[in-house]
Amino acid sequence: MKSISRRLLALLLGGLLVVGLAAGIATYLKAREELDELFDDQLTQMAYAFSRQESIAQLPSPGIRYEEEDDFAIQVWKNGSLVFANFPTRTLPLQSEGISTAYSEGRFWRFFVLRTGSRVIQVSQPIEARREISLDFTLRTIAPLLLAFPAFGLIIWLAVRSGLRPLSRLAGDISRRSPAALGPVPRNGLPVEVVPLADHLNLLLEKLAHSIETQKRFVADAAHELRTPLAAVRLQARVLEKSASEAERAEALDRLKEGVGRAARMVGQLLALARLEPEAPRLLSRVMLTGLAREMVGERARIALKRGVDLGMADSETIVVTGEEEALRAIIANLIDNAIRHAPWGGAVDVTVRSDAHGVIIGVVDTGPGIPPEDRDRVFDRFFRKGTSSGSGLGLAIVKSAVERHGGTISLSEGRDGKGLKVTVFLPLVPFKEDT
Ligand SMILES: Nc1ncnc2c1ncn2[C@@H]1O[C@H](COP(=O)(O)OP(=O)(O)O)[C@@H](O)[C@H]1O
Ligand SMILES: [Mg+2]
Known part of the structure; x- marks a missing residue:
């Protein structure tokens, strides 16, 4: 060493x-x-x-002994x-x-x-x-x-040791900490050479503390949110148990399935959100963005039809980008799901994917009630939902995480004629253009 x-x-x-x-x-x-x-x-x-x-004669006699x-x-x-x-x-x-x-x-x-x-x-x-x-x-x-050489050595050694003492004190200070102690390392009394080290360490500790705090809150919120659908499931199971007639049983069973489905969706959304954490590993691949959007629209055609919503995708150029397929999928799926859910009977949802010199733009417009400007920031918060939403309140949070992972932006505005909601996602992914 x-x-x-x-x-x-x-x-x-x-x-x-x-x-x-x-x-x-x-x-x-x-x-x-x-x-x-x-x-x-x-x-x-x-x-x-x-x-x-x-x-x-006066010269010294040759007899004198010269030893030298x-x-x-x-x-x-x-x-x-x-x-x-x-x-x-x-x-x-x-x-x-x-x-x-x-x-x-x-x-x-x-x-x-x-x-x-x-x-x-x-x-x-x-x-x-x-x-x-x-x-x-x-x-x-x-x-x-x-002769003074060893003394110099000793002096130098002592000087170096005392010069390095602040470093060893800092190391000792850190080593004695418990993993939960994420407070800043005191920087006063430290020599100027060591201060940058302490500062960077403190910055890291602060980030770590913040990230741990966020995780804790998320786990607590998630547990709290999961309790509701699970409690509903338990209740429905009991109703099923007590139902007398065949018709009652069938209805209770339907409700139970619905409750389980909702809980499962919530778990799915939680997992999706965890996978899109900023710290989660990145998996880049070539993604056919237009094909992906078309596929998701197709998958939702039946449910849109059932709700009387005209779901469609404008014919767009074929756009291929290098990105995280799962994140891109999450963006499009959640936006379309929200739009279908909020569009009224007889309404419409339009999906567009286009590109410009700076990146690609995904747009989803519906003819629903829209989101009032004062709520447009909060809807991205985890577990935020409004009205009679039976969702998890995680949809837009997932979309936002996925957008941020690509370094993009998301904005909400009114749809056509000032009605409905228009979601615009910009991703700075330069596409490989291919002819359709
Ligand atoms: N297309 C939309 N039109 C109107 N309101 C919307 C739309 N999309 C989302 N919202 C509002 O934003 C809230 C949060 O959305 P989201 O995060 O997807 O959660 P969830 O859909 O599970 O409620 C919803 O509860 C709803 O009030
Ligand atoms: Mg949603």
Whole structure:
């Protein structure tokens, strides 16, 4: 699993290490440069100091023990022959006058040669000695930094941990919640970096709470609404039980069947509504919309005839769309059912399906009493029904859900001559046009 602390620790310590190394290298190079100058000066000064000595006899005797391997080597020639060397075993060749660098006896040397009259003084120093001093100096300089490294690590780790504490506190806060606690996460005291997370979480919680509330209300309403037809069924069953004559029995049985039918329709509508919930999965397919409408009109021809209603569909172009067949079916079926139910004897119901550049339009017009403007919003509410409606009050709610699933709109207005109801559904589904 990815860890912010580990990542920050690695990045910061790695960065520190790189900076430390760079500083060390820079220090070393600078120290080397400065020391070269300093030692070159020293070589020169030593040579001059020797040149001022009156006689060789005053020079340090060769017998003096020089333990330092790396120390200066001093040689003096007089009239071309070596008269003094502080390391007699070292036979460094005489270099040209002034400062120079040369390889001899297996290492590099820095030389300074001074000629004064008959004497030639050569002072030399192994370059290695200088490098050792530079390195030593560098290490001494950056050693405290290296020693502080673990301390830095600890500080960074503590800083990161305390920086991330609000996150772990938030996580703890959420983990201790019960599933029913959907109140907002407190955002005060949270660092600005975490506030957006809390805000989005709160937005989600709010939506969740709202959706749970809606579900609860729906279940409660549904249970309440189902109780009525079921109570009626129980009553009719009892009447059937007690009926004496054959005629009475037949009538009671008819009523019972009707009651059961109504309860079954209600359950069917409830299921249809549940399937058209905004969260319900979408099942898109190619739907022959005009064919679907024609089929639904055909299925209802008999009942329309029985009610003396002239149900018809204007000849329309063949429209094929990509949509949810069940939702589209629900829209057309519920609208036609409502229209037939409310149209008077001798009335008419007209269904149209057409398309324009933006989508398809389904229209259902009847010659019934219509819906007064003040009710036109409420009729879409679940379980809202008016007058002597024997329906569930779910029809238009189902239509609305189905329309919204397609991102469409629905509007109610008067029918022809200001009478009846005209329902217009617009769906932004671009049709594949085919000739009839
Ligand atoms: N075509 C229509 N003409 C007049 N009123 C209608 C029409 N369609 C629906 N309504 C009114 O809207 C209400 C809600 O309709 P709906 O949701 O389909 O429920 P239901 O049909 O089960 O009563 C109905 O009770 C009725 O009052
Ligand atoms: Mg209805």
